[in-house]
Amino acid sequence: MQLFTRVLLLSALALGLSVASEVVDKQSLLRMVFSQMRFDERALSPAEQTCINLYNNATNHLGEQLANSTSNCEDAANRTTVNNYRASNSSVNDVRNKQLQLIKALQTCQNMTDNKMYLNCTTANFDSNLYLLDSANILAYETESQYAANMTVVDAVRSSCISSAVSHSKTQSIQAANDYDACIEKTKQQRDLLAAQPKPAEHEQKPEKPVKQEESKEPQPAKKPELEVAVPAKV
Numbered sequence: 001m002q003l004f005t006r007v008l009l010l011s012a013l014a015l016g017l018s019v020a021s022e023v024v025d026k027q028s029l030l031r032m033v034f035s036q037m038r039f040d041e042r043a044l045s046p047a048e049q050t051c052i053n054l055y056n057n058a059t060n061h062l063g064e065q066l067a068n069s070t071s072n073c074e075d076a077a078n079r080t081t082v083n084n085y086r087a088s089n090s091s092v093n094d095v096r097n098k099q100l101q102l103i104k105a106l107q108t109c110q111n112m113t114d115n116k117m118y119l120n121c122t123t124a125n126f127d128s129n130l131y132l133l134d135s136a137n138i139l140a141y142e143t144e145s146q147y148a149a150n151m152t153v154v155d156a157v158r159s160s161c162i163s164s165a166v167s168h169s170k171t172q173s174i175q176a177a178n179d180y181d182a183c184i185e186k187t188k189q190q191r192d193l194l195a196a197q198p199k200p201a202e203h204e205q206k207p208e209k210p211v212k213q214e215e216s217k218e219p220q221p222a223k224k225p226e227l228e229v230a231v232p233a234k235v
Contacts, residue, residue: 051183058176062169069165077158084150091143098136105129
């Protein structure tokens with residue numbers, strides 16, 4: 001993920017939490033966003049790069065978890081919808097059968113050409129035909145209401161499931177942001193501590209004067225003391 005895109009996502013998450021009460025968490029997220037932008041101005045230290053790698057790994061894992069959780073919510077909702085369709089299809093078939101019985105009864109009377117027989121058929125089957133029509137109508141209303149209620153329940157369950165997954169992911173994202181913030185703060189403290197330590201004094205090394213080697217002299221034999229000869233004095 002590019003740095004610019006990551007900063008935008010982090011900013012959106014931080015602003016989305018503006019209604020939350022965790023002020024410290026929001027500040028941590030904002031510091032993380034700003035630190036991401038500051039990193040672009042200078043080379044990252046190995047410690048800072050480690051913090052970023054840990055955060056990226058955590059957020060990638062959270063993204064995969066959120067995608068899987070929301071997918072499971074959708075799958076569960078789809079299965080429930082299919083089951084509801086099957087249940088409603090059974091009720092719809094009952095409505096169709098009642099209407100077919102009514103149509104056959106009406107058609108039987110309609111096929112009579114003799115007016116007297118036609119009128120007798122109509123009055124004789126009126127109650128039963130009315131019962132078929134009324135029961136089919138009631139069942140149709142019930143099925144339609146049940147279908148709408150089932151869809152409402154499915155939507156509510158799906159929404160609740162996804163909201164729970166997002167809430168859990170948001171909590172974990174805040175924890176990852178706090179861990180990231182603590183990691184960056186630790187590297188900053190270590191950097192400041194190293195900067196505050198006195199540097200060892202650099203001793204200037206004076207060039208050593210070359211030592212003159214004394215010329216080796218061969219030992220000379222010691223001179224023997226000369227004997228003085230006494231000269232006799234003249235008389």
